[in-house]
Amino acid sequence: MKRIFIILGLLSTVVLGGCSILGEVNNSVDYVNEATDYLDKARNFAEDVPQLAEDAVTNQEARKNLENELETMQQDIKDFNETKAPSIAEDIHNQIVEYNEKLNKGIDSYLQNIENGKFDPALLQDSEIVQTANELTSLMNKIENLGS
Numbered sequence: 001m002k003r004i005f006i007i008l009g010l011l012s013t014v015v016l017g018g019c020s021i022l023g024e025v026n027n028s029v030d031y032v033n034e035a036t037d038y039l040d041k042a043r044n045f046a047e048d049v050p051q052l053a054e055d056a057v058t059n060q061e062a063r064k065n066l067e068n069e070l071e072t073m074q075q076d077i078k079d080f081n082e083t084k085a086p087s088i089a090e091d092i093h094n095q096i097v098e099y100n101e102k103l104n105k106g107i108d109s110y111l112q113n114i115e116n117g118k119f120d121p122a123l124l125q126d127s128e129i130v131q132t133a134n135e136l137t138s139l140m141n142k143i144e145n146l147g148s
Contacts, residue, residue: 028086035089035096035143038080039136042103045073046133053121056114067114070107077104092142099139103132 049069055062077100085093106127113123124130 028088031083031086031089031093032143034080034083035092036140038076038096039140039143041073041076042133043137043140045069046130046137049133050121050124050130053119053124056119057121063114063119066119067111070111070114074104074107089143092139096136096139099132099136103129103136106132 049066052062052066052069056066081097081100083093106129110124110127110129113120
């Protein structure tokens, strides 16, 4: 009888340990998907914003679109920064958060210029918004490697 309890105890330990590992794998897969979606948004943002900035110089509707894109990206940054990364992805997540902070500061600066009536596309480059967004997307390979 004692053997049966020992065997059942060992089996339940193995099963519970397996569930923990399975949970970590699921969390990692979910994180990879969220990070990939976010980095795709950052890439699209980096591609779209320069043209919107050019158009904003002469077009009121483009100014509103530009402001909306900038504000949407700031919300996306906030949402992603609040994402809990699994232990396997903590380093990459911290890198993304660092880029996000830099990107967010650039967006804040550019939004202040817009509020002051300055729609100069060169200010977009000076704020390093596009460069930082492109640097963010360079982390895509690291994120994809987490999934494999």
